Amino acid sequence: MDKAAFQTFHPAVPAVLFAGIIALTMFGLEPHLVGASLVSATLFALATQGVATALDKLRWQLPLLFLICIINPLYSANGTTLLFKLGRFYIYAESLAYGLVMGALLIAVLMWIEGMAYVVGHDELLALGRGALPTISLMASMTMRLVPQLVRRASSVRTALDATTASGANGDGKAARVRVMDALMSWALEDSLERGDAMRARGWGASARRSSYDAHPFRLRDLVALTVVVCLIVLAAACVRAIMGGWNFYPSMTGTSEIAALVPAVLLYVLPLAVLAVERIRWELLP
Amino acid sequence: MSAAIELVGLSFSYPNADEPVFEEASIAIEEGAFAVLAGPTGSGKTTLLRLLKPEIAPAGAISGERRMFGRDVADLTARESAETIAFVFQDPANQIVCDTVWHELAFGLENLGMPTDEMRLRVAETCTYLGIGPWFRMRCEELSGGQQQVLALASALTMRPRLILLDEPTSMLDPVAEKEFLSLLFRANRELGTTVVVATHKAGIYRSYATEAWRIEGMRIEHVGFDELVQPHAQIASQPSFADDARTILLDDAWFRYRRGGEWVLRGFDLAVAKGETCALIGGNGSGKSTVLSLIAGIGKPQRGRCTNRLAASQAFLPQNPKALLARETVAEELGEWAPTCGYGDAEVAGALERIGLSGKRASHPYDLSGGQQQLLALEKLLLARPGLLLLDEPTKGLDASAAEAVALRLEEARAGGTTIVIASHDLSLVRRLGASVTLLFDGQASATLPCDAFFERSWLLGT
The missing domain is CATH 3.40.50.300 (P-loop containing nucleotide triphosphate hydrolases)
Structure with a gap:
């Protein structure tokens, strides 16, 4: 499955949806909320990136989870249910659970950010600011192009020096790095003169106000979708706030909220998956 | 119809230079022509092209008449110049401004504050005309050097120029990309009637496209025949043979x-x-x-x-x-x-x-x-x-x-x-x-x- 389903919306819709999910995941430090977010994020990653990539990611996710999970009990000896004693450390179930939930939250947030980057590319992100700030958005566009170019050139300078063994010059050390920087700076400055000319030749500064080419028109359908997403985020935020107000890890894990309060947040977390699923079903139903 | 380019008695020298680049030089190129401008390195090909484009004209002492389409070059506003005269530079990578192909195509139009629907039409028709539609959503860095140069030409064409000035446009390209670029340039010239002026040291490759040739020599510009510009093949040099075991x-x-x-x-x-x-x-x-x-x-x-x-x-x-x-x-x-x-x-x-x-x-x-x-x-x-x-x-x-x-x-x-x-x-x-x-x-x-x-x-x- 791919991002085709999201491409039919103006980029603002998925951008707001994912931003809402990421924010609520960060603030909803409660086992059910975090669990729902992590499961949804994992399913979304599986659906969009495939099993192999998702399994590959476990290589950093599991150690991270384990690390946060064991570090928390070592540092914060809180709670009422003593599990065991490790040397000088008292390990409580509550602090272990806190670490586990915290680690899961971190992983869920990172996975959602990856999911967002996958659906809303930098090009679409820039499109969001284009109408209001054409010049800033142009600068961002130039930066996106020039930074990778600089990195590639740095490697070409280093390659040229490393490959010229006859020079007897040492390719390592501070002097060599300064030399690479020197070469890159003069090179970039020189190019910027020519690029400046190219820009002026194409009417840069010829008009008081730049306009902006919009590859993503904002239609009524986008407005409806955006309204639904924003309403869901607001509702879910209110519920998450209520849940967090009644939830404690210490001294013992207790909550006062109804299960129903979880529903809006869970709906929000599964919405990206639902979008993928609807697109898939529509495709299957095609005559 | 007035000439696309008319220079009469042009003299130009860079500040602090010992001798001028041009002295009493003249040239006249009709609208719709495909002109090749030849001359050795340092003879002033680039200087001449830049003198025809006010925004990027070099600083220096200038005298003589410079008219483009009947207008004095000095009177052209930045907007008129951008809409009438396009400039394609030698290095494909350095003249590309934006990171995506579609943004690059729209860059010049955005500069003029053109309304969205006009931009959409121009960008779409240019892509369709040149057959570069598939690149539209690509990043400029994903294109080869030859494709980047075609993109530069496409970006110039979205402005609907009456004249395109090109400074060694194919010298960084491989032979295949060079021919592809030239055939597109040729189409723009013959089908759209756009006047083309190319400064080049490889005049031979333009032989079947160009309608006239000019050579800069001794601070003057002269009209020349094509045969004077084409150089013969080098002889194959011989190399000593080598023992196979070494x-x-x-x-x-x-x-x-x-x-x-x-x-x-x-x-x-x-x-x-x-x-x-x-x-x-x-x-x-x-x-x-x-x-x-x-x-x-x-x-x-x-x-x-x-x-x-x-x-x-x-x-x-x-x-x-x-x-x-x-x-x-x-x-x-x-x-x-x-x-x-x-x-x-x-x-x-x-x-x-x-x-x-x-x-x-x-x-x-x-x-x-x-x-x-x-x-x-x-x-x-x-x-x-x-x-x-x-x-x-x-x-x-x-x-x-x-x-x-x-x-x-x-x-x-x-x-x-x-x-x-x-x-x-x-x-x-x-x-x-x-x-x-x-x-x-x-x-x-x-x-x-x-x-x-x-x-x-x-x-x-x-x-x-």
Whole structure:
């Protein structure tokens, strides 16, 4: 499955949806909320990136989870249910659970950010600011192009020096790095003169106000979708706030909220998956 | 109808220059013409083109009449100039401003504050006309150099110019991309009626497209016939034969790819170069020429097969862009950079400056030199280190005939001194000139390895 389903919306819709999910995941430090977010994020990653990539990611996710999970009990000896004693450390179930939930939250947030980057590319992100700030958005566009170019050139300078063994010059050390920087700076400055000319030749500064080419028109359908997403985020935020107000890890894990309060947040977390699923079903139903 | 370009009695000199670039020069080009502007390096081709485009005109003392489409150039507003006169520069990468193709196409239109629906029409029709629709959502960096130059032409056409000025537009392109670019330029000229003026040192390739030719000589511009501009083929030089057992560089069944899961760039590539031999790697874009150089240089290792280089300790590598080698404040310092480690002194540096004709520029910044001079400087810097093996990636790219000849001469001298040379190049006239043995890379393999004369005799398509 791919991002085709999201491409039919103006980029603002998925951008707001994912931003809402990421924010609520960060603030909803409660086992059910975090669990729902992590499961949804994992399913979304599986659906969009495939099993192999998702399994590959476990290589950093599991150690991270384990690390946060064991570090928390070592540092914060809180709670009422003593599990065991490790040397000088008292390990409580509550602090272990806190670490586990915290680690899961971190992983869920990172996975959602990856999911967002996958659906809303930098090009679409820039499109969001284009109408209001054409010049800033142009600068961002130039930066996106020039930074990778600089990195590639740095490697070409280093390659040229490393490959010229006859020079007897040492390719390592501070002097060599300064030399690479020197070469890159003069090179970039020189190019910027020519690029400046190219820009002026194409009417840069010829008009008081730049306009902006919009590859993503904002239609009524986008407005409806955006309204639904924003309403869901607001509702879910209110519920998450209520849940967090009644939830404690210490001294013992207790909550006062109804299960129903979880529903809006869970709906929000599964919405990206639902979008993928609807697109898939529509495709299957095609005559 | 008024002439597209009319210069009468033009004189121009740069500030602090000893002599003017133009003196009482005149030229008249009718609307709809395809004009070629030839002349040796430094004769003022670029200066002339820039004087026709007010925003990028050089500073200096100017007199005489300059009229474009009946209007005085000095009276053109920035908007009128952007809408009437387009300019395409030599280097494809440097003139691209934005990171995506669609944004690049719209850049000039955005500058003019054009309404969205007009922009959409112009961008769409340009892509359709040139057949570059599939690139629309790509990043500019994903395009090859030739495609980037077509994009620059497309971006110019979205402005609907009446005149396109091009400064050496194909000198950085390989021969295939060059012809594709020219055919699109030709269509813009004949079908759209856009006047085209190209400054070039390779007038021959424009023979079937151009309607007129001009040459800058002695501060004047003269109308010339095409035959006066075309240069004959170089003779194939002879190279001594080498004993087969003296293989200094050996690639045996080399397989290489850049990423796990990536395509194989080399699929069982074989190459053997004898000590003192000059070997040319030719092949299309992406055929793996640069990859072979990097394997020989030891930058990469083949994942299957082997690569041995007995001269690995005394090799020198000239990258595609000489700027990667230049990092000092002056030309003389640049040549002296490796003096302490290589054991040469001021006398050798002075001799090197003499050889490449830069004695008068010893205190100049390397970036103030022309592209050809930079290339010669970088090559000379490598040669001062007395390498046993010289690896060159496109050493004549972007150079005019005289600079390319100077590079070829230096390579001949290095070879006479016993240096082994491996060149990756599209430039078959250089290969011919050096009489290098030729290896044709195709599909990751050495499809043919032949002595120079045998290659040009047996190849039907490339041997002309």
